Amino acid sequence: MNKIPNIIPVTDLRQDATSILKRANASKQPIVITQRGRAAAVLVGIEAYEHSQHEREILHLLARGEKEIKEGHGYSLASVLAEADELLKEE
Numbered sequence: 458m459n460k461i462p463n464i465i466p467v468t469d470l471r472q473d474a475t476s477i478l479k480r481a482n483a484s485k486q487p488i489v490i491t492q493r494g495r496a497a498a499v500l501v502g503i504e505a506y507e508h509s510q511h512e513r514e515i516l517h518l519l520a521r522g523e524k525e526i527k528e529g530h531g532y533s534l535a536s537v538l539a540e541a542d543e544l545l546k547e548e
Contacts, residue, residue, distance in 0.1 A: 463484070464488070466492070478500075482504065483502075485505045
């Protein structure tokens with residue numbers, strides 16, 4: 458079940474940025490910033506952002522591997538797992 462997203466207007470962000478930043482870092486959930494009633498941006502804590510970037514890198518590697526396999530190229534399972542281990546250590 459999806460959680461109801463944290464949504465705040467940009468005026469609240471202007472008035473209480475410190476508290477909202479603390480909430481974003483503590484909750485590890487995105488906060489949707491609205492402007493004139495419409496979603497304008499998403500605020501996430503740095504840990505959540507870094508985690509999503511690492512996941513994105515892993516997905517990119519997997520997609521690249523799939524493409525290389527289709528083209529008849531590729532790497533051994535051992536080297537792929539070693540590279541994945543290195544990426545996971547960075548988290």
